[in-house]
Amino acid sequence: MKKYISAVFMVMFFATIWMGCKKDSPVDEDGLLITTRAECFVSSFEMLGSDHLVTHGKSATIDTAAQTIKITVRFGTDLKKIWPRFGLAQDCKLDPKITTWVDFSDLTTQRSWTVISGNRQVKKTYKVFVTVEQ
Amino acid sequence: MTKKFFRYTTTLAAAALMFASCSDKDYAVPQPKNELQNDAIKRSIGPSLVGRAMEFAYAMALPADKGKIVSAQVEASIAGAPTTYLEHRSFFTTGGGLDSGVVIGNPSENKDNITTVTFSKDTMAATLRYYYVPAEAARGKEVSFKFTARASNGETVTYNLGPFKVANMEMKLDIPVSDAGAKYISITDMAAYNQADAPAHADKIDLVYLYRTTPASFGHALVAPAADPKYLPGITLPTGVNRNTKLMKVWQLRDQQLARDQFGVFIDDADFQQLNIGEGINYTLGLAKDYGVWVETTDGKYRAYIFVNAASNPNKTATLSIKRYTMK
Numbered sequence: 074m075k076k077y078i079s080a081v082f083m084v085m086f087f088a089t090i091w092m093g094c095k096k097d098s099p100v101d102e103d104g105l106l107i108t109t110r111a112e113c114f115v116s117s118f119e120m121l122g123s124d125h126l127v128t129h130g131k132s133a134t135i136d137t138a139a140q141t142i143k144i145t146v147r148f149g150t151d152l153k154k155i156w157p158r159f160g161l162a163q164d165c166k167l168d169p170k171i172t173t174w175v176d177f178s179d180l181t182t183q184r185s186w187t188v189i190s191g192n193r194q195v196k197k198t199y200k201v202f203v204t205v206e207q
Numbered sequence: 208m209t210k211k212f213f214r215y216t217t218t219l220a221a222a223a224l225m226f227a228s229c230s231d232k233d234y235a236v237p238q239p240k241n242e243l244q245n246d247a248i249k250r251s252i253g254p255s256l257v258g259r260a261m262e263f264a265y266a267m268a269l270p271a272d273k274g275k276i277v278s279a280q281v282e283a284s285i286a287g288a289p290t291t292y293l294e295h296r297s298f299f300t301t302g303g304g305l306d307s308g309v310v311i312g313n314p315s316e317n318k319d320n321i322t323t324v325t326f327s328k329d330t331m332a333a334t335l336r337y338y339y340v341p342a343e344a345a346r347g348k349e350v351s352f353k354f355t356a357r358a359s360n361g362e363t364v365t366y367n368l369g370p371f372k373v374a375n376m377e378m379k380l381d382i383p384v385s386d387a388g389a390k391y392i393s394i395t396d397m398a399a400y401n402q403a404d405a406p407a408h409a410d411k412i413d414l415v416y417l418y419r420t421t422p423a424s425f426g427h428a429l430v431a432p433a434a435d436p437k438y439l440p441g442i443t444l445p446t447g448v449n450r451n452t453k454l455m456k457v458w459q460l461r462d463q464q465l466a467r468d469q470f471g472v473f474i475d476d477a478d479f480q481q482l483n484i485g486e487g488i489n490y491t492l493g494l495a496k497d498y499g500v501w502v503e504t505t506d507g508k509y510r511a512y513i514f515v516n517a518a519s520n521p522n523k524t525a526t527l528s529i530k531r532y533t534m535k
Contacts, residue, residue: 124458124498130424147424149438149492151456154485206422 101166101193108164110191115199117160118142120177123151130206135199143202150205152178157186157201164191177203243269243276243362247354250336253463253473254374257346258288260338261371265293267356267364268332274359276311276330278323281337282353284369286320288340293322297333311335347375374476376532378464381516384416386523391415391448392429394502394509397529402445409447413504414454417442418523424493427518427525429454429500431489438490453487453503460499465514465528479510479532494518494525508535 099107118133133144146152154174159167168187177184183200190196244267251262267276281293293315296308311333312326324335341350351369379397384390389399392414399416400408415432419425419440430438433451462474484503491500495518502511511531518525 122456124456126458147493148422149424149428149490151488151491153488154455206424 103166105166106164106191107193108191110162110164111195112162113165113188113190113195113197114162115142115159115188116162118144118201119158120144120146120150120203121156121158123154123174125156128155140197140199141202142199143204145204145206148206152176152180152203152205159186159188161188162190165189177201180204239270241270242273243267243356243358243360243364245354245356245364245366247352247366247368249368249371252471254376254475255341255350255371256374256376256378256464257341257343259378259464260290260340263337263339263352263354263368264298264334265337265354265356265366266332266334269358269360269362271331273362276326276333276356277359278312278325278357279333279335280321280323280355281339282355283320283322283339284351285345285348286342287317287322287345288342289317290338290340291317291322292338293324294336294338295324297330297335299334341373345373348373376474376476376479376530378528378530380465380528382527382529384525384527386416386418390417391445392527394452394504394511394529394531397531399527405448406445409445410450412445412448413450413452413502415439415442415444415448416525416527418520418525426492426520427494427515428490428492429494429513430491433505434489438492450505451489452505453484454489454491455484455487455501456491456494457499457501459497460512460514461497462499462512462514462530465512465530466497466516474512474530476532478512479530479534482510506535508533510534 101107114137115135118135120128122128128146128150129144130147131145133142135142153176155177157171157175161167166189168189180203183202185198185200187196187198247263247265249263255261265279267279279293295310295312295314297311298306298308301307311328311330312324315322315324349370349372354366355363357363382399384392384399389401391400391405391412393408393411394413395411405412412432414429416429418427431450431452432444432448461468461470461472463470463472482501484501494515496515498515500513502513509531511529514528516526516528
């Protein structure tokens with residue numbers, strides 16, 4: 074019985090040490106995993122209206138070299154209440170975060186978002202150019 | 208030592224298992240009460256509205272050797288509209304799932320807040336439907352119901368239901384609008400006027416309905432009279448029609464009372480109270496069936512939800528239903 078108890082005790086002891094010494098995965102200030110990926114680009118972009126439907130007939134044109142997004146929304150779109158939706162390269166994140174409706178009604182001033190790579194080392198700022206279908 | 212430990216543990220576990228499995232569960236067939244009994248449920252769901260019936264089912268029964276049912280009545284805490292009635296037919300469900308009624312007495316009579324059916328058939332069990340139509344006096348108030356059945360042996364039973372809140376909001380269904388006809392919509396009147404009638408209601412016109420094919424995204428639209436003229440192409444507003452209504456377009460918010468579809472979604476007073484259109488816009492284009500528009504009138508007096516029941520491109524027409532809540 075003594076042997077049995079000491080065997081159990083030893084297993085638990087080593088299990089505790091093994092778990093205690095495991096290195097934590099790095100996370101950033103948002104609690105997101107920091108990976109080794111350096112890819113940093115926007116893969117897709119949509120603008121949703123107050124009815125949560127896309128406001129454009131054609132897909133946005135994304136230029137990853139010039140870091141621009143050009144999109145034409147339908148005539149009559151409420152540009153004061155738009156929810157932009159970005160598709161990003163794997164492990165990337167967006168700054169600033171999109172947490173509410175965004176006002177795009179000033180067509181002369183482009184809004185911009187910064188894409189940050191998975192390793193958090195590469196940052197690219199994209200400008201969004203909006204035009205309205207006539 | 209180890210052997211002993213395992214032997215004791217196994218014995219203990221086996222004893223516990225036997226103890227649990229041998230527990231005897233007593234069951235006795237429920238004995239029916241040998242007296243007049245009753246029960247009631249509310250069948251309709253969603254907000255209760257003035258002018259729209261709330262439906263209840265009232266069941267009553269007594270043993271055959273005790274006598275028969277002679278009357279059933281419902282007392283509402285607030286008198287219903289004259290269209291309130293208690294069915295004089297007892298319903299059962301057929302094998303095909305349909306409600307079938309058997310006449311048990313004379314049509315009900317309303318006296319103040321009491322609705323009564325007197326039985327004329329020898330009946331020992333019945334389920335009667337009760338349709339309470341809230342009158343204007345019940346708007347925004349709570350209403351309760353007291354169901355009562357009487358038997359020929361003098362027994363009486365009662366069942367209380369409620370309280371149920373009657374909503375403040377109002378509803379108007381199936382308002383036809385047309386690009387060439389009734390296109391001036393008044394939230395105040397919950398009606399649409401044509402070009403000839405609109406001037407007489409100019410100060411109450413909140414929206415203009417129109418249908419355009421160019422640009423392609425225009426389609427069916429609701430536009431405030433004060434909107435940019437590019438959203439009112441070809442429209443000559445009658446004198447005095449100039450309200451600047453705030454709007455917000457939504458899709459597939461199919462309130463069951465407006466859409467009369469299968470979806471269990473209801474817009475209630477609280478939705479209007481908490482509605483935040485913000486700055487809003489004064490035009491909504493590209494509407495179609497199942498679209499809806501939240502509305503706030505210029506003076507802030509009304510908030511409304513307009514649902515598009517139907518829209519026809521060739522005819523340039525639409526059918527709209529409105530729920531309206533008075534804010535001030």
